[in-house]
Amino acid sequence: MGGGLDVQQGTLVLMVLRTLDVLGPLHGYGIGRRIEETSRHQLTLNYGTLYPALLKLEQEGYIKGEWRQSENNRRARYYALTKAGRKRLAREAEQWTRTSAIMSWFLHPEGEGA
Amino acid sequence: MSVLRAARSRFLGLFGREHRDRDMAEEFAVHLQMETEENIRRGMPPAAARRAALLRSGGIEVAKEAYRDQRGLPRIDAVIGDLHFAARSLRRTPGFTVAAVLTLALGIAAATTVFSAAYGILLKPLPVADPSSLVALWGDNPTHQPEHFPLSGDEFDAYTRETRAFSGVAAYDYIDPWSLGARIGRSDVGDVGVSFVTGEFFHVLGAHPLLGRLLDPRDDRYGARDVGVISAAYWRHEFGGSPDVIGKTIRTEGEAIAIVGVAPPGLDFPAGTDLWKATIRDSTGRLHAFLNLIGRLKPGASLAQARGEFGAFLGRPGEPHSAARKALRVPLGPAVQPAMDVVAGEVGPTLRVVVWAVALLVLVTCVNVANMFLVRAVSRRREFAVRAALGASGGRLTQQLLVEGSVLAVAGGILGLAIASWGVRAFVALAPATIPRLEQVTMNGHVLAVSAALVIAVALVVGLLPAALGGRLSLADNLRDRGTADRGKESHRARSLLVGLQVSVAVLALVAAGLVGQSFERLTHVDLGFTPDHVLFVRMGVVGQLSPLQLLKATDAMLPRLRALPGVTHVAEMTSEPFQATGFDMAYSLPRDAGRSGIVHPWLDGMVVSPEFFEALGIRVLDGRSFTGDDRIGTPRVAVVDATFARQSWPGEDPIGRRVYALNDTFTVVGVAEPTRYRNLQAPRMTFYMPIRQAVSDGRWPRYLAIRTAADPAQVAGAVRAAIRQADARFFAAEVTPMSQQLDATTAAPRLSVVLLGLFAGAVLLLTLLGVYSIGATYARDRRFELAIRMALGAQAGQVKRLVVAQGIVVVFVGAVAGGLVAFAGAGLLHALLYGVTPRDPLTLGAAVTVVCVVALTALFVPAARAAGANPGEILREG
Numbered sequence: 001m002g003g004g005l006d007v008q009q010g011t012l013v014l015m016v017l018r019t020l021d022v023l024g025p026l027h028g029y030g031i032g033r034r035i036e037e038t039s040r041h042q043l044t045l046n047y048g049t050l051y052p053a054l055l056k057l058e059q060e061g062y063i064k065g066e067w068r069q070s071e072n073n074r075r076a077r078y079y080a081l082t083k084a085g086r087k088r089l090a091r092e093a094e095q096w097t098r099t100s101a102i103m104s105w106f107l108h109p110e111g112e113g114a
Numbered sequence: 115m116s117v118l119r120a121a122r123s124r125f126l127g128l129f130g131r132e133h134r135d136r137d138m139a140e141e142f143a144v145h146l147q148m149e150t151e152e153n154i155r156r157g158m159p160p161a162a163a164r165r166a167a168l169l170r171s172g173g174i175e176v177a178k179e180a181y182r183d184q185r186g187l188p189r190i191d192a193v194i195g196d197l198h199f200a201a202r203s204l205r206r207t208p209g210f211t212v213a214a215v216l217t218l219a220l221g222i223a224a225a226t227t228v229f230s231a232a233y234g235i236l237l238k239p240l241p242v243a244d245p246s247s248l249v250a251l252w253g254d255n256p257t258h259q260p261e262h263f264p265l266s267g268d269e270f271d272a273y274t275r276e277t278r279a280f281s282g283v284a285a286y287d288y289i290d291p292w293s294l295g296a297r298i299g300r301s302d303v304g305d306v307g308v309s310f311v312t313g314e315f316f317h318v319l320g321a322h323p324l325l326g327r328l329l330d331p332r333d334d335r336y337g338a339r340d341v342g343v344i345s346a347a348y349w350r351h352e353f354g355g356s357p358d359v360i361g362k363t364i365r366t367e368g369e370a371i372a373i374v375g376v377a378p379p380g381l382d383f384p385a386g387t388d389l390w391k392a393t394i395r396d397s398t399g400r401l402h403a404f405l406n407l408i409g410r411l412k413p414g415a416s417l418a419q420a421r422g423e424f425g426a427f428l429g430r431p432g433e434p435h436s437a438a439r440k441a442l443r444v445p446l447g448p449a450v451q452p453a454m455d456v457v458a459g460e461v462g463p464t465l466r467v468v469v470w471a472v473a474l475l476v477l478v479t480c481v482n483v484a485n486m487f488l489v490r491a492v493s494r495r496r497e498f499a500v501r502a503a504l505g506a507s508g509g510r511l512t513q514q515l516l517v518e519g520s521v522l523a524v525a526g527g528i529l530g531l532a533i534a535s536w537g538v539r540a541f542v543a544l545a546p547a548t549i550p551r552l553e554q555v556t557m558n559g560h561v562l563a564v565s566a567a568l569v570i571a572v573a574l575v576v577g578l579l580p581a582a583l584g585g586r587l588s589l590a591d592n593l594r595d596r597g598t599a600d601r602g603k604e605s606h607r608a609r610s611l612l613v614g615l616q617v618s619v620a621v622l623a624l625v626a627a628g629l630v631g632q633s634f635e636r637l638t639h640v641d642l643g644f645t646p647d648h649v650l651f652v653r654m655g656v657v658g659q660l661s662p663l664q665l666l667k668a669t670d671a672m673l674p675r676l677r678a679l680p681g682v683t684h685v686a687e688m689t690s691e692p693f694q695a696t697g698f699d700m701a702y703s704l705p706r707d708a709g710r711s712g713i714v715h716p717w718l719d720g721m722v723v724s725p726e727f728f729e730a731l732g733i734r735v736l737d738g739r740s741f742t743g744d745d746r747i748g749t750p751r752v753a754v755v756d757a758t759f760a761r762q763s764w765p766g767e768d769p770i771g772r773r774v775y776a777l778n779d780t781f782t783v784v785g786v787a788e789p790t791r792y793r794n795l796q797a798p799r800m801t802f803y804m805p806i807r808q809a810v811s812d813g814r815w816p817r818y819l820a821i822r823t824a825a826d827p828a829q830v831a832g833a834v835r836a837a838i839r840q841a842d843a844r845f846f847a848a849e850v851t852p853m854s855q856q857l858d859a860t861t862a863a864p865r866l867s868v869v870l871l872g873l874f875a876g877a878v879l880l881l882t883l884l885g886v887y888s889i890g891a892t893y894a895r896d897r898r899f900e901l902a903i904r905m906a907l908g909a910q911a912g913q914v915k916r917l918v919v920a921q922g923i924v925v926v927f928v929g930a931v932a933g934g935l936v937a938f939a940g941a942g943l944l945h946a947l948l949y950g951v952t953p954r955d956p957l958t959l960g961a962a963v964t965v966v967c968v969v970a971l972t973a974l975f976v977p978a979a980r981a982a983g984a985n986p987g988e989i990l991r992e993g
Binding site: 027052072 | 115116117119120123124138140141142144145147148149151152170171172173174176177180181183184185
C-alpha cells in the first residue's frame with residue numbers, strides 16, 4: 001500500500017478536474033484509481049474523502065454526474081467536466097504551477113552567492 | 115455563484131432522503147464491486163478480493179456520514195431527525211403528551227385572549243399622530259366633591275394663546291357624549307352620542323378622515339354651518355358603510371347637523387362618541403362651554419413641565435378670564451393625563467391586573483409542564499446514558515430535549531390559538547357595553563406575534579429546565595435502575611422548587627380572588643337608599659327644537675297615559691340617570707356662612723324631580739313633606755335635602771324651614787329624604803332635590819322617567835314605548851330597561867374581574883394540586899424498595915404515610931408562606947379594584963394560605979395512602 005500521504009482537499013479538486021479533463025467522463029472508481037496511479041500510489045484515497053469531494057464539485061457546478069451503463073453493463077454514475085469546471089481547472093492549474101515554482105525557489109535556491 | 119448553487123443544492127438535499135440514500139448506497143456498491151473485480155483479476159481469491167476492497171474503502175459507514183454531511187445541512191438534518199424521534203417518543207407515552215399539550219394550550223389560550231383584550235382596549239394606539247404626546251387637561255381638587263372641574267371657553271382661549279409647552283391645544287365638552295335623540299332622513303329615530311369639540315380638535319389629534327373631511331377651525335366660527343363628523347362604527351351601524359353618507363343630515367334635539375366626514379376606525383375619543391360637532395362661538399368670538407382640554411406636547415416638553423405651566427395658569431389670581439372661577443372659590447390644581455389613559459377609563463386598572471394574573475398563569479402552566487417533563491426525563495435516564503455512551507454530547511441531548519419541548523409547545527400553541535379565537539369572540543359578545551374600544555379587540559397580527567413569542571419561550575423553558583436541573587448522567591448508576599439515596603436527588607430538589615413556586619402563585623391567586631370577591635360582595639349589598647325592583651327606567655329622546663317649557667308641557671301631557679297603563683302605580687320624572695356618576699353639581703352656601711370668608715362646601719348633587727319621584731323609587735321621606743303641585747313658578751323656591759346634608763348643615767336642629775343659597779336664588783327646605791346612592795354606587799353624594807315646575811326656568815328638562823309597576827317591569831316596556839310615541843310623535847323612548855338591570859350594568863366590570871380572577875385561582879389551584887401530588891407520587895415510587903423494607907421490618911402504615919407526606923410538606927409550607935409575604939407586599943396593586951376592603955386584609959391572607967396548605971396536603975395523602983397500602987413482599991420480589 002505504500003507509505004501513503006493523505007491527500008489534501010484543495011489539491012484533490014485539481015486532481016479530479018484534471019483526471020476528467022484527460023480521460024473524459026468517468027465513474028468514481030475510475031477517478032480514484034487514476035489518481036492513485038498517477039501519484040504512483042503515494043496517495044491513498046478512501047470513500048470518505050473522494051465521494052464527498054465529488055459531490056461538492058457537483059453541487060458547485062464544476063462537474064456533472066449522470067447514471068450510465070458501465071463497461072460491464074452495470075449501472076454506474078459517471079462524472080463529466082462542465083464549462084465552468086474547465087475554467088476552474090485552467091485557473092487553478094496556473095496558480096498551482098506558479099506557487100510551486102515560487103516554493104521551489106525558496107526550498108532549492110540556485111547557487112545564490114553565499 | 116457556485117456558493118449559491120452549492121447552498122441551494124444542499125438545501126434541496128434535505129428532501130427526498132430515502133431516494134438519495136439509495137443512490138448513494140448504489141454508487142458505493144458499484145465502486146466496491148469494481149474494486150473487488152480488479153482484485154480478482156490480479157489473482158486474489160474472491161473472498162480475499164472483497165475483503166481487501168472493503169479495507170481500502172476506509173470505513174463505508176463513516177464515509178456515508180461524511181457524504182450525507184456534504185449533501186445536506188447537517189445541523190438541520192439533526193433537527194429533523196430529532197423531530198422524528200420526538201414524535202415517536204411522545205406517541206409512546208400518550209398520557210403525558212395529551213396532558214402536557216392540554217395544559218400548555220390552556221395557558222396559551224388564556225394569555226392570547228387576555229392579551230387581545232388588553233391590546234385592543236389599552237395598548238393599541240389611537241389612529242392619530244404620535245398618541246403618546248397627546249395629553250388631556252382639566253382642573254381638579256381631590257378633596258372636593260366633585261373633583262373634576264372643566265375650564266370655561268375664555269380660559270381655553272387664554273391658555274391656547276399663552277402656552278409654551280404645547281404645540282396645539284383643542285377642547286372637548288367635559289361631559290361624556292350627550293345621548294340625543296336623532297332622526298336621519300324621514301325614518302330612523304334613534305339616539306346618537308354627540309361630543310361637542312372645538313374646531314381644531316382633529317388637527318391637534320392629527321387624525322385623517324376615512325371618508326370626506328374632519329372638522330377644522332372654520333367650523334366653530336360664528337355663523338358657521340352645523341356640520342359634524344361621524345365615527346366609523348356609527349357609520350357602519352346606521353348607514354351600512356355606504357359612501358353616500360356625506361351630505362346626509364342628522365336632526366337632533368338642538369339642530370340639524372350635516373355630515374361632512376367619517377372619522378378613522380378606533381378613534382374613540384371621547385369614549386362613546388358617534389358624532390363630533392363643533393361648539394359655535396358667539397358674535398364676539400367667545401365660546402360658551404365647559405371644556406376639558408387636549409394638547410399635543412412640543413417635542414422635548416415633558417408631562418411635568420406641562421403640569422407646572424398649567425398649574426400656574428389655573429392658580430393665577432385677578433385675570434378677567436378667571437373671574438368666573440373666582441366666584442366658585444374652589445382652588446384647583448392641574449390634572450394632566452396622557453390621552454391613552456383617559457381613553458381606557460376605569461377598565462384600565464382591571465385589565466392590568468388581569469394581564470398580570472394571566473402572566474402568572476402561563477408561568478404556572480409552564481412550570482407544571484416542565485415538572486412533568488422532568489419526571490419523564492428522570493425515567494428516561496437509562497436511554498440517555500446509553501446514548502451518551504454511544505457518543506452523543508451533552509449539547510446534542512439538550513438539543514433533543516429542546517426539540518421535544520418545542521413539539522409540545524407548538525402543538526399546545528396551535529390548540530391554544532384555536533381556543534383563544536373562540537375565547538376572544540366570547541369576550542366581545544359577553545363584555546358589558548360600557549367597556550371602551552370593544553370593537554378593537556380582535557386576534558390581529560400583534561396578538562399572534564406575541565403568542566408566537568410565548569410559544570417559543572414556553573418551548574425553551576420546558577425543554578431547557580429539565581436539562582438544566584436534571585442532574586448528571588453517570589453511566590453505571592443510570593443503567594442500574596435501582597435507586598440509591600443520592601439518585602434523583604437533584605431532580606427532586608428541582609421539582610420541589612418548581613412546585614414551591616406553584617404553591618406561592620396559588621396563594622397569590624387566592625388572595626386576589628378573595629379580595630376582589632369580597633369587594634364585589636360588598637358592592638352588591640350596599641344599601642342603595644331606594645328600591646330598584648319593580649321600577650322601569652326610561653330615557654326619552656326628542657327630535658326638534660323645543661324650549662324647556664315646551665318640553666315640560668309635552669312630557670306632562672304624557673304622564674296620564676303612562677299612569678293609565680295596567681300595572682303602573684307611579685310615574686316620576688327626573689333629570690339624571692342612576693349610577694352613571696354624572697349629574698348636575700351645585701355650589702351652595704348657608705345663611706350662617708355670611709361674614710366668614712373662605713368657606714367652601716363640597717358641591718351638591720342637584721336633581722330636579724316630579725312630586726311622585728320619592729314614591730316611585732321608594733325613597734323614604736324622613737321629615738317634612740315632598741313636592742306637590744303647588745310648588746311651581748311664582749311660589750317661593752323649595753327643596754328637599756337628604757339626611758346627610760341636613761345633619762352636616764344643621765347638626766342637632768330641625769332642618770325644616772331653613773334656607774339655602776344656590777343658583778343665585780334662595781331655597782327653603784321643606785323635607786328631608788333618606789340618603790341614596792342614586793348617582794354613584796361607590797361614592798354617595800349629598801343630594802338637593804328641586805321640584806320640576808320651579809326648576810324649569812333653569813333650563814333643565816327631565817328626560818328620564820321612573821315607572822313603578824306592580825308586577826315585572828319588563829312586561830310594561832313595550833306599552834310604555836308605544837304610549838310615549840302615541841302621545842307625541844316628536845318623542846321616543848330611547849332606552850327602556852328595568853332599574854335593576856341598570857344596577858347590574860354598573861357592577862359589570864367588577865363582576866368580570868371576579869369571574870376572571872376566580873377562574874384563574876381555580877386553574878392555578880388545580881395545577882398546584884397536580885404538582886404536589888406528583889412530588890409525593892414520585893417519591894413513593896422512587897423509594898418503594900426502601901419503604902417496603904421498612905414495612906417488612908415492622909413500620910406501621912401511619913409511619914409510612916408520614917414519610918411520604920413529609921416530602922411535600924416543607925415545600926408546601928415554605929411556598930405558602932412565601933406566597934403570603936409576596937401577597938402582603940404587593941396587595942396594594944389591587945387597590946384600584948377594591949371597594950370597602952383593605953388590600954392587606956389579614957383574614958383573607960390567612961384564609962388563602964390555609965386553604966392552599968390544606969388542599970396541597972390532601973394531594974399528598976393519596977400517594978401516601980397508596981404507599982402505606984402496598985404489599986411489601988411484592989415490591990421486594992420485583993427488585
